Amino acid sequence: MRSGGRMAELVPFAVPTENDKTLVVWELSSGPSAEDLQRSLFAVFSPFGLLYSVRVFPNAAVARPGFYAIVKFYSARDARRAQKACDRKQLFQNSPVKVHLGTKHKAVHHRALALNSSRCQELANYYFGFNGWSTRIMKLQNLSDLEEGETAERATAQQQSLRFFCALEVVLPAYACRSPGAGLAEEPLDKQEEGPLSILMKRKLTQKLAIQKALSNAFQKLLVVVLENGKIAVEYRPSEEVIDAPTEAESLQDVMHVPSFAGEQGGHGEEDRPHLGAQEDALWLPGTG
CATH class of the missing domain: 3.30.390 (Enolase-like; domain 1)
Structure with missing residues (x-):
């Protein structure tokens, strides 16, 4: 959509599932707990825009110990700004993290869900x-x-x-x-x-x-x-x-600024189930091919 020659972003009252609204954060330290990492990630990314969810998961067994996270914004513009500002930065740990926009192996269609x-x-x-x-x-x-x-x-x-x-x-x-x-x-x-x-x-x-x-x-x-x-x-x-x-x-369900991470009942249904690289064949993660 254009307004006065400028691009405008449309934000619907729907669960954000688009790739350009999803950030994948990896090379998170194995020291803190998943819950602590979740709080730290929320503190880092929330200044860029309203977050739908921040979810943290342990790395696959074949990878080195640590965690990765999936961060969902309502706005693609906010997600892009956050990615550019945070990629390869230390943020809250001693080593830098990698932050990429979500991408897909192949066309996977997700039916949009209305927000509660x-x-x-x-x-x-x-x-x-x-x-x-x-x-x-x-x-x-x-x-x-x-x-x-x-x-x-x-x-x-x-x-x-x-x-x-x-x-x-x-x-x-x-x-x-x-x-x-x-x-x-x-x-x-x-x-x-x-x-x-x-x-x-x-x-x-x-x-x-x-x-x-x-x-x-x-x-x-x-x-x-x-x-x-x-x-x-x-x-x-x-x-x-x-x-x-x-x-x-x-x-x-009460609004939770930091929704439940893997292993807990998030209560958001199918749309909030994590995509685990090749296992789900939907979200590309480093090392999954």
Whole structure:
């Protein structure tokens, strides 16, 4: 996209999987733990732009002891600046590290995934500011099989479910932009649920999920336009199809600036599974051919 003869970058509210947004960092020391390296890498790379994830993995058994990392930015421009500034620098260790943009052996197509509501808010806060956007709930409707006032015994005897629908809009006053979104959430009630308190808790949870899904849906129609001079604009695409809505488990997960590393449950699904060179035949790493 060009604006006034200059290139502008479009940043969608989607999980960044593109090669030009992914940095591969290797020749990390074997001294610190993976968790310590993760914190150090986050401190080094976050000043260049908002990070989606920093993940650290041990080198393959055939390589010398140590670690490598995969760092994902939301912006390709930020990733390029970070790569140029940090490649072959010591950073936080005594020996220099190597930092390259991710490349592929062959064409591997990844289906884009929508950001969950927490990630959407983090991205919006970064580009628009905490006070630069707001939400307005237009409708929150109970579509449950269970009616108000029903007893817990009757509810659990019939394998019923709680269902809520939410319609809201994201408002960006500075850009005169409004983006509507809709979300539907459902929580089953099984025979183990006892008492009105547990039903009330599930009702609140289902309402929250519906709102979060609607918020994520509204953000999918927006693109952040980052101009070369650093200024921000917004592009609204009302016909934009929602890309793979996030799971309910992901919607509930708190935003983590430093996501879990290998061996832990990151909770981000298939899109955040590490590519291990020739093993996955997707991401090129030195020494893997």
